[in-house]
Amino acid sequence: MSNVLIVAEQFDGKLRKASLHALGAGQQLAARTGGALHVALLGHGIAEAARGLAGFGATVHVADHPALAHGLAEAAAPVVVQIARDCGATLVGAAATAAGKDLLPRAAALLGAGMATEVLGLGGAGPAILFRRPMWAGNVVAEVEITTPVKVFTVRPTEFAPAAAGAAGEVRAVAVGIDAAALRTRSVDFQVVKSERPELTEARVVVSGGRGTKGDFKAVEALADALGGAVGASRAAVDAGWAPNDWQVGQTGKVVAPELYVAAGISGAIQHVAGMKGSRVIVAVNKDPEAPIFQVADYGLVADLFQVLPALAERVKASR
Numbered sequence: 001m002s003n004v005l006i007v008a009e010q011f012d013g014k015l016r017k018a019s020l021h022a023l024g025a026g027q028q029l030a031a032r033t034g035g036a037l038h039v040a041l042l043g044h045g046i047a048e049a050a051r052g053l054a055g056f057g058a059t060v061h062v063a064d065h066p067a068l069a070h071g072l073a074e075a076a077a078p079v080v081v082q083i084a085r086d087c088g089a090t091l092v093g094a095a096a097t098a099a100g101k102d103l104l105p106r107a108a109a110l111l112g113a114g115m116a117t118e119v120l121g122l123g124g125a126g127p128a129i130l131f132r133r134p135m136w137a138g139n140v141v142a143e144v145e146i147t148t149p150v151k152v153f154t155v156r157p158t159e160f161a162p163a164a165a166g167a168a169g170e171v172r173a174v175a176v177g178i179d180a181a182a183l184r185t186r187s188v189d190f191q192v193v194k195s196e197r198p199e200l201t202e203a204r205v206v207v208s209g210g211r212g213t214k215g216d217f218k219a220v221e222a223l224a225d226a227l228g229g230a231v232g233a234s235r236a237a238v239d240a241g242w243a244p245n246d247w248q249v250g251q252t253g254k255v256v257a258p259e260l261y262v263a264a265g266i267s268g269a270i271q272h273v274a275g276m277k278g279s280r281v282i283v284a285v286n287k288d289p290e291a292p293i294f295q296v297a298d299y300g301l302v303a304d305l306f307q308v309l310p311a312l313a314e315r316v317k318a319s320r
């Protein structure tokens with residue numbers, strides 16, 4: 001029997017929403033394999049986040065240690081391995097966030113496990129799990145079988161529903177022994193980007209601008225603010241220095257799946273589409289009727305974004 005371990009993520013003692021989607025994948029796996037569901041939470045001062053994990057039918061393993069405060073993967077990976085072995089997990093996963101992508105490959109190496117990254121769904125039948133994952137910027141979806149006894153994976157949070165409420169699980173403290181002096185990495189500084197807007201990957205609405213903005217993001221930002229959404233950008237806009245790096249949506253940026261995605265002055269290159277095609281409703285504003293973005297858009301406006309976006313923002317404000 002395969003027990004399942006999901007590594008949850010917290011920031012500043014608060015549970016990250018992406019973890020609940022990873023836990024949703026964990027619930028599916030536990031149901032298919034008949035195994036028990038476990039969740040690991042690592043950090044320092046994380047009691048509140050641990051309580052947030054208790055109602056999903058999983059045993060919660062809480063590793064609270066000062067050396068785990070800054071999310072150093074070198075410190076955390078052996079703790080994940082310890083918890084995986086203690087709970088007999090043969091399936092070990094997390095959300096494919098920046099932290100998950102840093103931590104899980106190290107844990108996989110220590111466990112001698114094969115790994116599937118950015119998993120979009122689960123194939124196969126019963127306990128024989130196949131992991132569906134994108135290749136070639138999402139143009140090909142492969143079904144991957146992992147043949148090692150322990151299997152490690154990261155899931156795209158946008159592709160799995162959040163965990164369903166379940167029985168209250170036991171919360172267990174994990175005895176952690178970390179020799180902080182022996183670590184070869186240390187946290188030097190952490191600069192948080194503070195914004196009134198929602199986090200890009202968690203926003204209900206994302207309004208993104210591309211090269212068509214010619215560097216003027218005011219109309220994009222104003223519409224995002226009118227809709228209470230986040231601002232995104234194409235790589236062309238980021239590379240030109242018009243938008244910060246953490247706004248980039250796409251293959252080498254963030255993967256988003258909001259209820260509404262507005263692409264303004266974005267042509268719709270496959271690398272951009274790979275990061276937003278899971279959005280529920282896609283609206284494209286582009287002057288070129290042949291732009292490939294219209295192939296994935298639910299609503300397309302062949303128009304100048306500098307006219308359309310302010311008009312939309314006014315309408316949205318007036319309707320409130």
Ligand SMILES: Cc1cc2nc3c(=O)[nH]c(=O)nc-3n(C[C@H](O)[C@H](O)[C@H](O)COP(=O)(O)OP(=O)(O)OC[C@H]3O[C@@H](n4cnc5c(N)ncnc54)[C@H](O)[C@@H]3O)c2cc1C
Nearest residue numbers: 210211212234235236250251252253265266267272287305
């Ligand atoms: C390995 C690799 C990884 C990549 N990763 C990413 C990624 O993560 N994310 C990403 O976005 N790209 C990525 N790219 C780049 C990608 O291939 C495209 O170059 C990029 O997405 C183009 O950005 P864009 O649509 O803003 O610019 P363009 O392709 O130049 O399109 C600009 C669009 O704006 C329209 N326009 C111009 N003026 C107006 C106006 N006034 N009103 C309305 N429309 C207007 C034009 O008609 C045009 O369609 C990657 C490329 C590679 C090779």
